[in-house]
Amino acid sequence: MSDYDVSIIGGGLTGLSLAAALAPLPLRVLMIDSRPAITDLAVYDERSLALGFGSRLIYGGIGIWDAMAANASPIETVHASEQGSLGSTRLKAADCGVAALGYVVTLRDLATALEQRVSTQPNLTRLHSTRLTAVDSDGGQVTLSVEDDSGSRQITTALLVGADGGASASRQLLGIDTTTKDYNQVAIVANIEPREPHRHIAFERFAHSGPMAMLPLTDNRCAMVWSLPPEQAEAIMALSDDAFLADIPRHFGYRLGDFLSTGRRDMFPLKMTLAHRLTAQRSLLLGNAAHALHPIAGQGLNLALRDVAVLAELLASFDDPGDDMLLQIYQQRRKPDIDATANYSDGLLRLFSYPMPILAHLRGAGLIALDRLPPLKKRLARLGMGFRKPLQGPLFHGRAVR
Ligand SMILES: Cc1cc2nc3c(=O)[nH]c(=O)nc-3n(C[C@H](O)[C@H](O)[C@H](O)COP(=O)(O)OP(=O)(O)OC[C@H]3O[C@@H](n4cnc5c(N)ncnc54)[C@H](O)[C@@H]3O)c2cc1C
Structure with missing residues (x-):
C-alpha cells in the first residue's frame, strides 16, 4: 500500500482549497510546499481576488464561506468602459436574479480562512520547506522524491496532484508540455481609497495605458489591478504615494472622484501558460500549474x-x-472549460489592446450595443459568475463532497 492516497504538490490557494475539499473523504492526504509554514501574514502580497458566485458556492461547500463572509465585499454591478470612448455597459446582479455577481476578497483573508480550516484536518499531513525533485510512476503507485534541509527521501502515493503554480515542477517532471504567451505586461496591484463611495461597482476600464480593474473592497477601499508595459510600470512604481494617487484618475477617469490613500504596491509579470494535457500516469494538474491566465x-x-x-x-x-x-x-470535464476561459481572457485583452481609432469606435459601439441586449448581458454575467455546464457534483451547489 502507498504511504498516501493523494499527494498535493503546492500549498497555494489551489492546493489549500483541494486539501480542504477532501476533508470529509476517507483519504490519506499529503500536501507538500516549498515555502516554510506561514507564521506572518505579511508574506502575502496585496492581491485581491474577484470570486464569481459559483466560487462562493464552492467555498460554501468546502466550509469556509461563513468565515469569509464578513471580509467579502459583494459586486452588485459591473461597469465596463473605454478611455476616450462614449460606450459603456453595466451588468447588474438584480437583473440576473442574484444578490451579488461575485465577491472581492483579499488573498490574505482567503488564505487565512483556508489555513484555519485545514489546521485541524485529521486526514491531512503537511510538509513545509520541502521541494518535489523527481517523480517515478510504475503504474501501481507514484514515487515522489522530495528534498528538505535534512536531505532527500522518497514517498509513495496513489495519486500525484500538481498544484505548484505557473512554473510547476510537477508538470515538468511529468513531461507535460505547455504553450506560453508572454504579454510583455506587468500588473500593478494596490488597495486604494476613493473619495466617493464605490457602491459595490466593479469597474473594468480599458485605459490607453492598459486595462485597469477597480474592484470594491470592504471599508470603501478599491482593489486596483492595472496591467501596463514593464517600463511604464517601473516608472509608476517609482512614484511617491501622493504622485501615484494623483496619476490614477488620468487613466481611470473621475467616476470615483480622486483617490485619498493607498496601501503597498506590488507588481506581477503577466503571461499565459497552458498545459497541453492535464493528466499523466496516476497524476494530474490543477490551478495555475494547468492554466495561468492574464488577470484581466x-x-x-x-x-x-x-x-x-x-x-x-x-x-x-x-x-x-x-x-x-x-x-x-x-x-474530459476540465479541458473545454479551461480552453474557453483562456480564450475569453486572451481575446478580451487582444480586443482592447488594439490602438487603431476605428477599432476604438467599434469597441465603444459594442459596449453600447451590449448594454441594450439584456439576454446577451445575462449570459456574459453567468459566465463571469462561474456558472458552467455541466455543473455536476455537490460542491457546485454549495454542499460538501461525501
Ligand atoms: C495580479 C493578479 C490578480 C489576480 N486576480 C484574480 C481574480 O480577481 N480572480 C481570480 O479568480 N484569479 C485572479 N488571479 C489568479 C490567482 O491569483 C491564481 O490563479 C491563484 O492564486 C493560483 O494559485 P495556485 O495555488 O494555483 O498557484 P500558486 O499561488 O503559484 O501556488 C503554488 C504553490 O506551489 C509551491 N511550489 C512551487 N514549486 C514547488 C515544488 N517544486 N515543490 C513543492 N511546492 C512547490 C509554491 O510555494 C506555492 O505555494 C490573479 C492573479 C494575479 C497575478
Missing part, C-alpha cells in the same frame, strides 16, 4: 476552484484515486 477577467482562481470541485467529486466516487478512468473523466 479575474478568472484564474475561479477556474482552479472548478478543477477542485470536479476532482473532489471524482475522488469521492472511485476506490483507486489514481484510476485511469478517473484521470480520463477529469481531462
Whole structure:
C-alpha cells in the first residue's frame, strides 16, 4: 500500500482549497510546499481576488464561506468602459436574479480562512520547506522524491496532484508540455481609497495605458489591478504615494472622484501558460500549474476552484484515486472549460489592446450595443459568475463532497 492516497504538490490557494475539499473523504492526504509554514501574514502580497458566485458556492461547500463572509465585499454591478470612448455597459446582479455577481476578497483573508480550516484536518499531513525533485510512476503507485534541509527521501502515493503554480515542477517532471504567451505586461496591484463611495461597482476600464480593474473592497477601499508595459510600470512604481494617487484618475477617469490613500504596491509579470494535457500516469494538474491566465477577467482562481470541485467529486466516487478512468473523466470535464476561459481572457485583452481609432469606435459601439441586449448581458454575467455546464457534483451547489 502507498504511504498516501493523494499527494498535493503546492500549498497555494489551489492546493489549500483541494486539501480542504477532501476533508470529509476517507483519504490519506499529503500536501507538500516549498515555502516554510506561514507564521506572518505579511508574506502575502496585496492581491485581491474577484470570486464569481459559483466560487462562493464552492467555498460554501468546502466550509469556509461563513468565515469569509464578513471580509467579502459583494459586486452588485459591473461597469465596463473605454478611455476616450462614449460606450459603456453595466451588468447588474438584480437583473440576473442574484444578490451579488461575485465577491472581492483579499488573498490574505482567503488564505487565512483556508489555513484555519485545514489546521485541524485529521486526514491531512503537511510538509513545509520541502521541494518535489523527481517523480517515478510504475503504474501501481507514484514515487515522489522530495528534498528538505535534512536531505532527500522518497514517498509513495496513489495519486500525484500538481498544484505548484505557473512554473510547476510537477508538470515538468511529468513531461507535460505547455504553450506560453508572454504579454510583455506587468500588473500593478494596490488597495486604494476613493473619495466617493464605490457602491459595490466593479469597474473594468480599458485605459490607453492598459486595462485597469477597480474592484470594491470592504471599508470603501478599491482593489486596483492595472496591467501596463514593464517600463511604464517601473516608472509608476517609482512614484511617491501622493504622485501615484494623483496619476490614477488620468487613466481611470473621475467616476470615483480622486483617490485619498493607498496601501503597498506590488507588481506581477503577466503571461499565459497552458498545459497541453492535464493528466499523466496516476497524476494530474490543477490551478495555475494547468492554466495561468492574464488577470484581466479575474478568472484564474475561479477556474482552479472548478478543477477542485470536479476532482473532489471524482475522488469521492472511485476506490483507486489514481484510476485511469478517473484521470480520463477529469481531462474530459476540465479541458473545454479551461480552453474557453483562456480564450475569453486572451481575446478580451487582444480586443482592447488594439490602438487603431476605428477599432476604438467599434469597441465603444459594442459596449453600447451590449448594454441594450439584456439576454446577451445575462449570459456574459453567468459566465463571469462561474456558472458552467455541466455543473455536476455537490460542491457546485454549495454542499460538501461525501
Ligand atoms: C495580479 C493578479 C490578480 C489576480 N486576480 C484574480 C481574480 O480577481 N480572480 C481570480 O479568480 N484569479 C485572479 N488571479 C489568479 C490567482 O491569483 C491564481 O490563479 C491563484 O492564486 C493560483 O494559485 P495556485 O495555488 O494555483 O498557484 P500558486 O499561488 O503559484 O501556488 C503554488 C504553490 O506551489 C509551491 N511550489 C512551487 N514549486 C514547488 C515544488 N517544486 N515543490 C513543492 N511546492 C512547490 C509554491 O510555494 C506555492 O505555494 C490573479 C492573479 C494575479 C497575478
